[in-house]
Amino acid sequence: MSTSLAIETKNLGRIYKLRGSKKETRKELIALQDVSLTVERGELFGLLGPNGAGKTTLIKVLTTLLSPTSGWARVAGADVHAEPESVRPRINMVSGGESSGYGLLTVRENLWMFSQFYGVPSKEANERIVALLEMVGLKDRMNTKSSDLSTGLRQKMNIVRGFLTDPEVLFLDEPTLGLDVGAMRDVRRFILDWLKADKERTLLLTTHYMAEADELCDRVAIINKGRVLACDTPTALKQRLQKDVMFEIETSPLNGLTMQMMEEQPEVKKAALTDIEGGARLTLSLVEESALARVFNLFAQKDIKVTNLNKRQPTLEDVFVDLVGRSMAEEESNEAQ
Numbered sequence: 661m662s663t664s665l666a667i668e669t670k671n672l673g674r675i676y677k678l679r680g681s682k683k684e685t686r687k688e689l690i691a692l693q694d695v696s697l698t699v700e701r702g703e704l705f706g707l708l709g710p711n712g713a714g715k716t717t718l719i720k721v722l723t724t725l726l727s728p729t730s731g732w733a734r735v736a737g738a739d740v741h742a743e744p745e746s747v748r749p750r751i752n753m754v755s756g757g758e759s760s761g762y763g764l765l766t767v768r769e770n771l772w773m774f775s776q777f778y779g780v781p782s783k784e785a786n787e788r789i790v791a792l793l794e795m796v797g798l799k800d801r802m803n804t805k806s807s808d809l810s811t812g813l814r815q816k817m818n819i820v821r822g823f824l825t826d827p828e829v830l831f832l833d834e835p836t837l838g839l840d841v842g843a844m845r846d847v848r849r850f851i852l853d854w855l856k857a858d859k860e861r862t863l864l865l866t867t868h869y870m871a872e873a874d875e876l877c878d879r880v881a882i883i884n885k886g887r888v889l890a891c892d893t894p895t896a897l898k899q900r901l902q903k904d905v906m907f908e909i910e911t912s913p914l915n916g917l918t919m920q921m922m923e924e925q926p927e928v929k930k931a932a933l934t935d936i937e938g939g940a941r942l943t944l945s946l947v948e949e950s951a952l953a954r955v956f957n958l959f960a961q962k963d964i965k966v967t968n969l970n971k972r973q974p975t976l977e978d979v980f981v982d983l984v985g986r987s988m989a990e991e992e993s994n995e996a997q
Contacts, residue, residue, distance in 0.1 A: 672721065703863075706876065708868070718866075752823075752830050767798065816846070
């Protein structure tokens with residue numbers, strides 16, 4: 661492994677054996693398939709994909725919580741399967757929505773206890789706890805029992821726990837899940853400040869929030885159904901679609917118009933639909949701007965009224981639609997069925 665790499669995987673796979681009535685008829689779930697990635701030291705690397713895409717499974721393999729079924733992975737220079745004892749002291753992990761800690765202990769006591777598991781000297785641990793809690797706006801709750809914290813404040817405490825040991829590589833699995841807008845903003849700012857303070861620190865973030873990946877990440881791997889579909893900077897990924905003309909159109913009810921009908925139009929390259937109050941929002945990728953007139957003719961045939969029209973630049977959501985064929989919300993809904 662190159663000394664410049666914090667994480668490296670090669671043809672990494674993970675298969676789950678699903679429980680069945682008979683051992684010989686057990687089904688298999690392919691959670692990861694041929695995942696090959698490299699993450700440079702000092703990089704903020706994002707895994708972007710819908711729920712069930714394989715993001716959490718990949719993090720669990722990289723943090724030695726799961727063994728790979730095939731391929732290999734190295735973190736901080738050590739093989740996660742063969743040398744887990746070398747990996748664990750150099751990493752940390754926080755998952756969104758987890759309820760870690762003991763409710764009867766205060767915020768400071770919970771964090772101090774965790775620091776001792778990693779062997780952080782007590783004086784140094786207490787100094788870090790105060791500094792980190794101040795950074796996330798929790799210093800005034802330091803002596804509050806964790807059971808008395810709101811969900812958002814408890815998640816902030818969990819995030820501090822991840823940074824407390826000053827790991828070489830930090831894994832954040834959906835860290836802003838369930839947080840309100842203000843708390844999400846605080847956590848994102850905190851992440852960037854932590855990385856800026858030491859260029860050797862590396863952070864791998866999983867998210868299904870497009871804006872979060874776009875705002876934070878140096879590079880993003882788009883993952884779906886256990887496969888990495890694309891990996892590049894957010895800007896480069898969006899530039900893949902710059903050749904297309906993109907419009908966002910809000911309309912009255914579609915009166916039977918389907919996405920299949922839209923995509924059958926020769927001028928329409930991609931179409932995505934979101935239901936909104938009183939109608940629909942269509943995101944269209946067209947071969948040229950003049951094709952919009954023919955789209956409007958189709959609307960007229962169905963007695964569909966246009967209530968709002970915006971021409972816009974491609975987003976990571978558009979990149980996902982281009983790669984998968986439907987929006988992330990549609991993909992999650994389909995997987996849930």
